[in-house]
Amino acid sequence: MIKKALVVIDIQNDITKNYKEIIANINKSIDWAIEKNIHVVYIRHENLSSGTRTFKPDTCGAELASDLKIVSKNIFTKYKGNALTSEEFSNFINKNEICHFYITGADAVACVKSTCYNLRKANYDVSVLTDCITSYDKRKIDEMLRYYESKGCKLIGLNDLLNS
Secondary structure, three states, X not given: OEEEEEEEEOOEOOOOOOHHHOHHHHHHHXXXXXXXXXXXXXXXXXXXXXXXXXXXXXXXXXXXXXOOOXXXXXXXXXXXXXXXXXXXXXXXXXXXXXOEEXXXXXXXXXXXXXXXXXXXXXXXXXXXXXXXXXXOOHHHHHHHHHHHHHOOOEEEOHHHHHOO
16 A cells, blocks of 8 residues: 555535535545555544534534545544544554645635644645535635645646546
8 A cells, every 4th residue: 555645524414515516526536546556534523512513423414425435444533623633543644654645625724724734734745636625615715725835735636636
């Protein structure tokens, strides 16, 4: 297995806004990762705050979306925006000596942003798949792409990835 991972962040039933526009691309990136023998990792968010309406533990809304291609048992739960706060995910990275991450996900201005920032802060190589991320406010995606780049992330489109 190559020391790389494709990370799918928060493609869950409670992410109803805009993810349908990128799910086909995410599934294609998963096929690419399998073909290249790259780990595929799924990150789930759960809200533990009382009064929360989304991502409640043990609810349908917290489950991975049914149209997301699931190809591994590498499914980790986080309770904060940054995926590295999941001890199980951090352990998986260390055990498999992963050094490069390809990022896809549902909220470019929240969990995707926090995860990219913290992966770069830890000196990992990070590539953001530009047409495999979305946000509740899609007008902010270009701003987020500039932010990712300013933090040292590489931006790559799905077609360029598939042809690499």
